[in-house]
Amino acid sequence: MIPIFDYILLIFLIVAAVISLKVKDLLSASMVFGIYSFLICLLWAEMGAVDVAFTEAAVGAGVSAVFLIATVYNTKRRSSD
């Protein structure tokens, strides 16, 4: 593990999590959620859990972001709270 790389990833992780919760536009929120998944994927790859990282990249950052966007398009785009 490279500590400085870890700290950068973790800071970005928290920033992405807060943004995806705070943003009113649900489309942007799901995009940022994809970024969050990808950062977790990097973190796992960096810790040596390559299989888990692969799953996270495919499922978390890839397909689930697409599912969220498909849902946003069929509902309202703006969050009400």
Added chain:
Amino acid sequence: MKWIALIAVTLTGSLLLVGVGDFPEWGDAHSAANEGPKLESGEQIATAVSQSFLTDTDELTQVPNVVTAVLADYRGYDTMFETVVIFAAGLAIFAILRVFGGDEVKPMRAPEDDTFCEGDHSRIIIGTTCKLLIPIIQLFALYVIAHGHHSPGGGFQGGVIMGASFILLAIARDLKSALDWFSEKTFMRLASVGILIYAGFGVLCQFFERNFLDYGALKTVMFSSEQMARSYAMLGVEIGVAFTVTAIMFAIYANLSSRGELKQGL
């Protein structure tokens, strides 16, 4: 109400953080999980099962990737029901969203006619790019599935990538042309066939008077040693998982994007 939620979240979060303090160091070879439980005096009570996974897997199953061996062989029963969970998720989406005929929901967008309009240039670019990309994505998915016990990957990841290639087709063109390739009948059948392949390997082992999913029993069917039979059976099982995951990923997307009508997607 929001304040109560905030207090609950903060409390749970801090409890989790306190719990993290008891974890062994990252990558600690002498932790209980890696070496086995110890007494206060440092005396070893038993060896952890992870040690035998790491040392014996290559010898017993001829599979270099220990993660796949654990996933598909040592805890194969668990993985089978993980696949069933994915299948159940697809069925749930089908049961909740799918509508047949019935009342007309108004189309999301004005129906496009054949005349050339503003966005057509970009549609040509997107269409051509996807035509080039989709075969490569599918080839990569097949590689991930087939190579799952030698390198990271396997049925779940490969299946998701394969499903994503069909989703890309549905996004780049329209849902209808993706459904022409991969109709609802096909993907629902494929999803069930995947689980049947997995369970079939398990039941086949029982015919040779061994336990369910004890792949070593298949050596007479596979014409190989017991170790290679386990390796081959893992590959077979991963293919079953990939079938189900591919089908269900596309099924979820198709139902979500068309409000369950499977007519007009995004």
